Amino acid sequence: MNDLTCKRVQRSDLECIDHPMRKRYLFFKANHQHFFGTKSEKVDIAELFLRHLKFKGQASRQFEPENLAHAMNNYRIVDEYGALEIAQSRAVMISSFHFGPYDLLGGFLSNERVQFSVLANGAKYFEQVKAYQIQKAEASDSEVIPIIIPESDVVNPNDFTTMIKMMHKIRQGKSMLVYADGLEGEGGYYDQSKLEKVPFLGQEVFARKGTATLAYKLKMPIVFSMVEQEDEGFIVRLFPVLHPKDYKDKKSFVRAYCELGYKYLESYVQKSPEYWEIFDRLHIWLPEFNTPSEVPDLQPDWVVPEWCCYDKDRFGIFKEGGKTFLLDIQSKDVISVSAGLATLLQRIDHVRGEVVSEVLSPAILRDLFQRGILTEDKVGEEIMVA
DSSP: OOHHHHHHOOHHHHHOTTOTTHHHHHHHHHHHHHHHGGGGGGSOHHHHHHHHHHHHHHHGGGGSHHHHHHHHTSEEEEESSSHHHHHHHSOOEEEEOSBSSGGGHHHHHHHTTOOEEEESSOTTHHHHHHHHHHHHHHHTTOSSOOOOOOGGGOBOOOSHHHHHHHHHHHHTTOEEEEETTOOGGGOOTTOGGGEEEEEETTEEEEEEOHHHHHHHHHTOOEEEEEEEEETTEEEEEEEEEEOGGGSSSHHHHHHHHHHHHHHHHHHHHHHOGGGBGGGGSGGGGOOSOOOOOOOOOOOTTOOOOSSEEEOTTTEEEEEETTEEEEEETTTOOEEEEOHHHHHHHHHTTTOTTOOGGGTSOHHHHHHHHHHTSEEEOOOOHHHHHO
């Protein structure tokens, strides 16, 4: 998402069913309600989401020379478990959460003499980190060679060939930097047979197994990490190291990884949900079964109201994988609909003077009313005349 889009998003935009940011806002709202329950009723969700977009928009500016120099000179390490010392002495897998200014993590740890070779999704940011390190060395006439990751050391683990390269780099003592819930190759969020269901904020989430599976294959310890912003700069938090050798098999190791990752993250998301990047994504509470909601039978004498409106406060229209869906924020159901029906629903409030029952068949109308997608509109006289 570009920075210009962030600047232009207003509260009124989020209420518009056609605004491109509304899908993300609806997911953010649904996730907040799902995890925080009645507490969310006291929270200004729209304002929280706009803060989320603001932080997201600031991410790219963190690597501007002046901002990066400030960041690299104003951070502190919080490590009660000796994780940094292990990462300085051997190859480990740094597992970072999508929380706060996480893209700065690699730069911070490289300043702490952690040698990286393999980076998933974050390699592009090291060009700016390298430029900063070189400028700093030149400005101080230092004889110490700055820690620079050459292009040959940037390997993204995406196929068997790069796996071989990765193993070679690891033998050289160079670590990996990946996202805690990353490595798509071990299953996307829609294939729940490849996911681990773990507790989180009193609910359950589906967690990817890819990072832990890869670490187990490569016999690499995992260092959980997270970056927080504070008034004076940044905090780099390191958590207990997870060793494959401490578990009897891959299954128990992967399970421990998924559980611990969300356990460490929980208190921080509770405090600042707007800092968690994937809080505005569907997959963190993706329903197990996409079935229609249970709805009561209507009275036999029920008739189609002449005027209807789309309940845009409860339902959101979005597309995934070429298909069109309705997200029900109340029940957390995702209902598949045709693109034509989705278009009609979005236009109902704009098409004045046309009776909806002439457009939709009684069977479809009845179903939409049963689900609460359509509600009877108390239309004013000025609209009836239009």
